[in-house]
Amino acid sequence: MLATTYSSDITPPPYPTTVVTSTNHPQPPQTTIKPIHRRHILASLAATITPFFAPHPHPNSDQSPHIPISVLPSADARGLFQMPPVRLTNRYFLVRAGESEYESLGVINTNPVAKTSVDNGLSTIGKKQTVRAALRLKEMGACENSCWIWPSITQRAYQAAEIIAAVNGVNRSNIVPEYSFLDARGLGAYEGKALQSFSEIYASDLVSPDIKPPPINDGTPNESVADVFVRVTQLMSILETQYSEDTVIIVSPDSDNLTILQAGLVGLDLRRHSELAFEPGEVRFFDPSSIPTYKQPASAIYKCLNPPSCK
Structure with missing residues (x-):
């Protein structure tokens, strides 16, 4: 056979x-x-697929059609967001929620375990501050052509978002609760201390954006400026990828999220973020062509070309 x-x-x-x-x-x-x-x-x-990706020479070119694959045309990598950005595709309003119940007692509270607690909601004064913020947004025409409201899931920030939506005639479906990127900055061992302790925290921030508050074992994170910078950069990456030519209102439960974000967007020295502090209920339209003024006089405005590594 x-x-x-x-x-x-x-x-x-x-x-x-x-x-x-x-x-x-x-x-x-x-x-x-x-x-x-x-x-x-x-x-x-x-x-089979190589011919579809290989570069095609011009009809008048002398190049041989049998050439190796070169670098493929790069896609529009909008999700690869860097600080400071070359450009922004949306316009942004930055809002700090009004005073919380804890703040009315003069106490620092940043433990994320309690962020949805009623005690973390707006105080009576905080509600009035937030209504003024909502009216300010209306005066500025923030939601004339529709807008998206991105609050922290923290109780006071979400309450502020609901007030802003009601005053500006925004459907509640346009409120997009943010679960982690906008948490209040975790202040570690400063948890439960008096609000005056912020002066110590900001003095440490001025030395380096990498210095963390002392740790604590109750679950409260101890975040440096650089840590928060990573969070807000990730948030902006999501917003710039998800929306285009839209208006986004970012509602934060604290000031640090917003000052670090604003400093990063325009390339200011992150160590001095506290000098851009937001008062409870304060509203700012982010203008990338305008560098915000530091609250404290400075002989010159420090530029940070590679945040958060500033020298």
């Missing part, structure tokens, strides 16, 4: 083969399927 054999050095073809036997009684040909290996599939696939 004659049979076809293959050397180990020869790859069997990926198609059916016929085995013929020499007997006195002819039999119908027997068809066997040779295995198709992954390398055959990949080779065939590459041969």
